[in-house]
Amino acid sequence: MSIQNLNTFDPFADAIKSSEDDVQDGLVHVRIQQRNGRKTLTTVQGLSSEYDLKKIVRACKKEFACNGTVVEHPEYGEVLQLQGDQRENICQWLTKSGLVKPEQLKVHGF
Amino acid sequence: MDDDMIFDPSLKKKKKKKTGFDLEAALAGEQGESTSMETPADTGDVDAPEDDNLDLDNFGKKKKKKKKTFFNLGELENALPETPPTEEPEAQEDEVMDDLDLDIDFTKTKKKKRKKDKNVDELVTEEDVRGEDQENVEDEHGEWVGSDHDYSYDELLERVFDIMREKNPSMVSGKKQKFIMRPPQVVRIGTKKTSFANFTEICKTLHRQAKHLLDFLLAELGTSGSVDGNSQLIIKGRFQQKQIENVLRRYIKEYVTCHTCRSPDTILQKDTRLFFLQCETCGSRCSVASIKSGFQAVTGKRAAIRAKTA
Numbered sequence: 074m075s076i077q078n079l080n081t082f083d084p085f086a087d088a089i090k091s092s093e094d095d096v097q098d099g100l101v102h103v104r105i106q107q108r109n110g111r112k113t114l115t116t117v118q119g120l121s122s123e124y125d126l127k128k129i130v131r132a133c134k135k136e137f138a139c140n141g142t143v144v145e146h147p148e149y150g151e152v153l154q155l156q157g158d159q160r161e162n163i164c165q166w167l168t169k170s171g172l173v174k175p176e177q178l179k180v181h182g183f
Numbered sequence: 184m185d186d187d188m189i190f191d192p193s194l195k196k197k198k199k200k201k202t203g204f205d206l207e208a209a210l211a212g213e214q215g216e217s218t219s220m221e222t223p224a225d226t227g228d229v230d231a232p233e234d235d236n237l238d239l240d241n242f243g244k245k246k247k248k249k250k251k252t253f254f255n256l257g258e259l260e261n262a263l264p265e266t267p268p269t270e271e272p273e274a275q276e277d278e279v280m281d282d283l284d285l286d287i288d289f290t291k292t293k294k295k296k297r298k299k300d301k302n303v304d305e306l307v308t309e310e311d312v313r314g315e316d317q318e319n320v321e322d323e324h325g326e327w328v329g330s331d332h333d334y335s336y337d338e339l340l341e342r343v344f345d346i347m348r349e350k351n352p353s354m355v356s357g358k359k360q361k362f363i364m365r366p367p368q369v370v371r372i373g374t375k376k377t378s379f380a381n382f383t384e385i386c387k388t389l390h391r392q393a394k395h396l397l398d399f400l401l402a403e404l405g406t407s408g409s410v411d412g413n414s415q416l417i418i419k420g421r422f423q424q425k426q427i428e429n430v431l432r433r434y435i436k437e438y439v440t441c442h443t444c445r446s447p448d449t450i451l452q453k454d455t456r457l458f459f460l461q462c463e464t465c466g467s468r469c470s471v472a473s474i475k476s477g478f479q480a481v482t483g484k485r486a487a488i489r490a491k492t493a
């Protein structure tokens with residue numbers, strides 16, 4: 074039985090929004106990528122451009138003891154890159170610092 | 184096939200008794216603890232006491248674990264929210280990961296035994312067993328009349344579900360379907376590639392197009408890959424079975440099981456630019472997230488890329 078009437082979720086909201094700006098779905102995507110061998114890379118896409126990502130990366134590098142950089146992408150804006158699997162660390166850090174709400178975080182990967 | 188009601192007032196009891204992953208209990212928990220109040224029917228004396236059901240249930244589980252080839256998707260799904268990104272020791276894998284309980288059953292053999300287990304209709308069957316005496320039911324509802332007691336949300340919820348079950352016996356009498364799926368067969372090829380051998384088979388089991396699952400897998404794993412001549416999926420990078428299983432679970436949760444009733448009897452349709460999940464069981468239709476791989480960092484040899492583009 075469908076109680077769809079109770080569903081206030083608008084399936085087209087996404088479509089309307091995505092026509093405006095395809096990238097900013099309001100979510101912060103945390104992904105992991107494999108590099109050579111056991112090495113991995115964590116990327117954080119979708120952080121608000123109002124934040125100074127250089128400052129964030131500086132703090133993260135220190136906090137997680139890993140290297141990191143900010144990459145400018147034509148479509149996705151400024152993206153944070155960190156060495157290793159920092160998904161847990163970055164999620165905690167972003168929520169703890171109040172930069173991102175937990176429900177905005179979308180963690181991908183295995 | 185209508186049995187998967189999420190709000191099962193009798194769930195809490197089970198939750199307590201079971202230590203394993205119980206998707207329904209978890210979902211019920213998510214959707215509000217309120218639903219987990221014990222109903223009067225639970226306390227009544229019945230021909231088939233609940234403990235029996237539980238035993239059967241547990242028995243069924245144990246049997247399954249021994250078999251180990253199948254997994255139980257529902258349980259897996261339940262394990263999802265807490266999946267740690269880090270790898271777990273292999274030992275645990277044996278315990279839980281081998282059965283993914285999708286709440287559907289392709290192997291019809293065990294159905295009889297498991298018919299009653301963790302089902303909404305437990306309550307109703309109990310009522311039936313009691314001999315159709317409407318008195319009890321009427322009493323339950325009758326106590327609402329002429330009382331100025333303020334009813335809690337829990338009580339109201341329970342009442343509405345009681346009435347729903349009463350009015351729609353067919354809704355709850357359906358037998359529980361179990362959907363047994365084989366775990367992904369993941370083998371490393373050399374040092375840099377991974378083979379997902381039964382990829383095509385799993386697509387068929389899930390009734391999803393290979394391309395859709397492929398897109399999802401590759402986007403989630405942040406890598407590339409393709410299906411080879413032997414219909415196995417070759418993925419770039421090293422992945423363990425457990426990791427692939429994690430991603431599969433997420434796929435099933437988002438694109439296979441109905442978001443309303445969790446039935447896996449669904450159709451994925453593309454409408455304009457969005458995918459919709461249409462449930463064949465409850466008729467609900469909802470949009471699902473589109474698959475985007477998003478930002479991909481450059482991980483290859485930069486010199487080689489430069490040489491290629493130059």
Ligand SMILES: [Zn+2]
Binds near residue numbers: 442443462464467
């Ligand atoms: Zn449904």
